[in-house]
Amino acid sequence: xxxxxxxxxxxxxxxxxxxxxxxxxxxxxxxxxxxxxxxxxxxxxxxxxxxxxxxxxxxxxxxxxxxxxxxxxxxxxxxxxxxxxxxxxxxxxxxxxxxxxxxxxxxxxxxxxxxxxxxxxxxxxxxxxxxxxxxxxxxxxxxxxxxxxxxxxxxxxxxx
Amino acid sequence: xxxxxxxxxxxxxxxxxxxxxxxxxxxxxxxxxxxxxxxxxxxxxxxxxxxxxxxxxxxxxxxxxxxxx
Numbered sequence: 633x634x635x636x637x638x639x640x641x642x643x644x645x646x647x648x649x650x651x652x653x654x655x656x657x658x659x660x661x662x663x664x665x666x667x668x669x670x671x672x673x674x675x676x677x678x679x680x681x682x683x684x685x686x687x688x689x690x691x692x693x694x695x696x697x698x699x700x701x702x703x704x705x706x707x708x709x710x711x712x713x714x715x716x717x718x719x720x721x722x723x724x725x726x727x728x729x730x731x732x733x734x735x736x737x738x739x740x741x742x743x744x745x746x747x748x749x750x751x752x753x754x755x756x757x758x759x760x761x762x763x764x765x766x767x768x769x770x771x772x773x774x775x776x777x778x779x780x781x782x783x784x785x786x787x788x789x790x791x792x
Numbered sequence: 793x794x795x796x797x798x799x800x801x802x803x804x805x806x807x808x809x810x811x812x813x814x815x816x817x818x819x820x821x822x823x824x825x826x827x828x829x830x831x832x833x834x835x836x837x838x839x840x841x842x843x844x845x846x847x848x849x850x851x852x853x854x855x856x857x858x859x860x861x
């Protein structure tokens with residue numbers, strides 16, 4: 633049986649020692665709010681070693697730009713990662729968004745400072761905490777973010 | 793002053809949306825381990841994808857367009 637696609641992505645990143653924080657809808661689910669999402673959002677560290685590891689982690693999963701024409705040449709390597717910042721990708725394991733900078737939060741160091749550690753699929757994952765999620769949702773301000781803010785407020789109440 | 797007003801409007805909207813949260817479902821979800829929460833999310837995603845595929849197979853593309861498209 634195929635492992636679940638989130639597990640494939642997590643395994644690929646962790647086994648290649650990529651430094652990242654889970655953010656977005658998956659983080660919200662991990663923190664306790666069940667809601668649909670279609671991609672795996674991570675905030676990644678921008679140092680050279682991490683970019684090398686990130687490119688190596690995703691290479692076997694055939695990453696390509698989401699929504700771009702199929703014949704558009706694209707290679708996710710260190711120069712590409714250095715030249716860009718935020719990437720929305722499709723891979724053979726599912727959709728993943730790589731964010732070097734998160735609106736309302738900042739880069740990896742800021743996300744790491746607001747992360748909780750969760751044990752998932754045998755790995756320790758850094759997951760953006762409720763305060764961090766609240767900041768990103770307020771900054772984005774889309775209708776779905778307002779709905780999420782309501783849920784975050786309820787989760788906070790339950791945690792006391 | 794403007795920032796204070798912005799904070800207030802966020803507060804109002806958050807409280808408004810918080811009223812619609814199903815607390816019982818949230819409590820059930822909080823009883824799960826983080827891994828169980830992810831597996832539940834994946835099951836939801838698989839269901840959505842399967843429903844999309846089934847619709848695409850069953851309904852011609854022309855009929856899938858919404859009025860005005």
